[in-house]
Amino acid sequence: MYPKFHNARLDDERGQTTIALAGVLAVGCLAAVALSLIGEAVVHRARARNAADAVALAAAVDPAAAEVLHDWYGARSITIEQLAERTIARSGPSQAASWASTAPPSMQPAPALVAIIARAEQLQETTLAPVAWDGTTVTLSTMDAAQLREIAGELGVCEIASEPGTTTFVLC
Numbered sequence: 001m002y003p004k005f006h007n008a009r010l011d012d013e014r015g016q017t018t019i020a021l022a023g024v025l026a027v028g029c030l031a032a033v034a035l036s037l038i039g040e041a042v043v044h045r046a047r048a049r050n051a052a053d054a055v056a057l058a059a060a061v062d063p064a065a066a067e068v069l070h071d072w073y074g075a076r077s078i079t080i081e082q083l084a085e086r087t088i089a090r091s092g093p094s095q096a097a098s099w100a101s102t103a104p105p106s107m108q109p110a111p112a113l114v115a116i117i118a119r120a121e122q123l124q125e126t127t128l129a130p131v132a133w134d135g136t137t138v139t140l141s142t143m144d145a146a147q148l149r150e151i152a153g154e155l156g157v158c159e160i161a162s163e164p165g166t167t168t169f170v171l172c
Contacts, residue, residue: 044092051078052089052098059087060100109133113171116155120148136171145169 051073059066059082070080073089081088086099113136121128124147132139137160140148145159145167152159158172 040092041094044094045096047078047091048089048094048096049098051080051091052087052096055080055082055089056087056098056100108135109138110136110171112136113138113157116157116171117148120151120155123151124148131166137168139166139168141166 051069055066055069055073058069066082070082073080077091079090081090086097088095088097113133117128117130117138126147128140128144128148130138130140130144138157139162142165148155148157148169149159149167152169156172157169160168160170162168
């Protein structure tokens with residue numbers, strides 16, 4: 001009933017779907033293996049980073065606690081190496097380094113506060129001479145404080161308690 005050429009064409013195409021399906025399955029398997037390897041690397045990196053941070057912070061505060069953490073992580077196949085103030089942790093193929101110090105941080109003025117004082121000087125057409133900068137606070141003489149007080153609310157600084165002869169402003 002069907003013309004002869006129709007049957008010949010069906011015979012030529014037989015099996016192509018199987019080959020295409022095998023290719024799709026192979027690509028899917030490769031993608032699953034790649035995602036598995038990437039996921040494992042991410043987990044190892046996170047474990048190493050957490051271990052390094054924990055041991056470095058503990059070593060800065062309490063060396064005995066650092067030793068306990070060192071042993072705890074060692075039991076979980078994470079190697080910890082402490083070199084002076086630096087701690088290196090390895091988990092599988094990943095490595096992370098961390099350090100911690102008990103030294104007080106330097107109290108550089110916050111960039112926002114420096115910008116606010118500069119803007120106050122522009123608006124008041126004067127120069128303010130800060131007595132002290134301390135992170136998010138600035139201490140001014142009584143005379144300079146009087147000028148800043150006029151526009152403090154607009155600039156986002158608030159006056160706080162201070163020593164006689166000076167006034168301290170903080171970012172608010």
